[in-house]
Amino acid sequence: MDLAGTILRGPEFEPVEGRLRVVNGVIQEIVPDDVDSERIVAPAFVNAHTHLGDSIAKEAGRGLSLEELVAPPDGLKHRLLREASDDELIEGMRRSLSFALRSGTAACLDFREGGVAGVEQLTRASDGLAIDAYAFARDSIDAMRAGDGFGASGANDDDFVEERTATREASKPFGIHAGEPDSSDVDPALDLEPDYLVHVVHPEPRHLDRIAETDVPIVCCPRSNLVTGVGLAPFEELHERTTLALGTDNVMLNSPSMFREMAVVSKYSSLDAPTVLRMATRNGARLVGRDDGLLEPGRPANCLVLDASTDNLVGVRDPVRAVVRRAGTADVDEVIVDGDAVLGSSAD
Structure with missing residues (x-):
């Protein structure tokens, strides 16, 4: 060819x-x-952070806070996920994966709810599609073992020490949300020595120092952060200290279009176009060892x-x-x- x-x-x-x-x-x-x-x-593209299960609830939750929208176990998305059937969840994820592929995405890293069954749902949703959907299971060690890694909700929800240890023993990547609504969970997230952080909208100077010392990669999700009103990550300060990747986050809030995500970063920061394109391609690929x-x-x-x-x-x-x-x-x-x-x- x-x-x-x-x-x-x-x-x-x-x-x-x-x-x-x-x-x-x-x-x-x-x-x-x-x-x-x-x-x-x-x-x-490699979409470094998605929640594809939310495809059943696009544009739901208008006017709700971040906690009301997505906080486990009773945020709107979690209630809707519990109410949905397997077929509804699988069809919704498959449609989002098809759109992502049509938009030029070869892989996505999905924080997967629903335990082992949730991992299996994502496998079924991606079956036959030429897009790699990595399952970062959220709900159990067994689900992590069935999937491709562990995706922790945040260090204020649990200490995740057992999950981190098991994920390391399984030689799989461990990602965790941090610094989304505020800075309170950044230090405990870094204490876990994660393979990457997601969001980091509100790092304090000591967090920036720790990020630089550990060189932990960060996945930025600017459109989601704007929709939920938590603000935008300090892209330039983070870029000076570590590797940044890019994700579209909840399908409830945003389409899985990396074009739209790149445009927001480019127009809300001083990062040049090659840097932003690396965030959407090579940097995300490296998180899961892709070449x-x-x-x-x-x-x-x-x-x-x-x-x-x-x-x-x-x-x-x-x-x-x-x-x-x-x-x-x-x-x-x-x-x-x-x-x-x-x-x-x-x-x-």
Whole structure:
């Protein structure tokens, strides 16, 4: 397979006019060439934090506080999850995964409610779809063992010491929410030596020092933080200290569109476009040991291809800024996963 167009090559996403050649699902080479193509080839996204089960309750809970919306066990989302049938949950997650794939996402890291059964629901929802859905189970050690890691709700809900120990023994990643409504749970979350934190909207100076010392990655979810009114993370200060990834969080609140998430970060911070695109691709991939997220020889051929002749993108002068700030699902021409075209021009 050859993909012709403007290839966003390497960790800086250098625009190279030419061809990306794929052999056996792996990028073989990127060949500069004078090609007649109005397409932009970028790495596929890795959505580093989702709650896909919330797909059954899109736009529910208007006017509720963060605690009223999502706090376990009696927040609105948890009540709705308990009331939903398996078929409803699976169908909702499958539809969200299909949209994410159509939007150029090759993988997502899902904080999975419902114990072992919840892990199985996500497996069934993703069956046959060319998107990797990682289950970070939340409710038990058994669920963690059945899934891909543990996703803790927050250190104010429990101490999670037993779960952290078991996850480490299982050689699986441990993520935890921290610093979302306030700073009270950041220190105890860091005490657990997590593999990554989610949110960190309200770090205090000592937290920033600890984050720098431990180099713990952070997944930012700005649209969710805006909807729930907790504010925005200090992106620049966090970026100076550690690796940042990007997630779309609750499907109840936001569509799983990484385009929209990148645009918010780019327009509410001074981070440049390559930095934001890395947050949406390579940095999220590293959290689960994936080798994709960059277009380089030897890496998996997981790409999204944009049609730069659409009404939205025609006339673009900076393709990296275009991907980050302007492009959307309607501009996606193809999605390539492991060298196979899994989506054609019906993406809009």
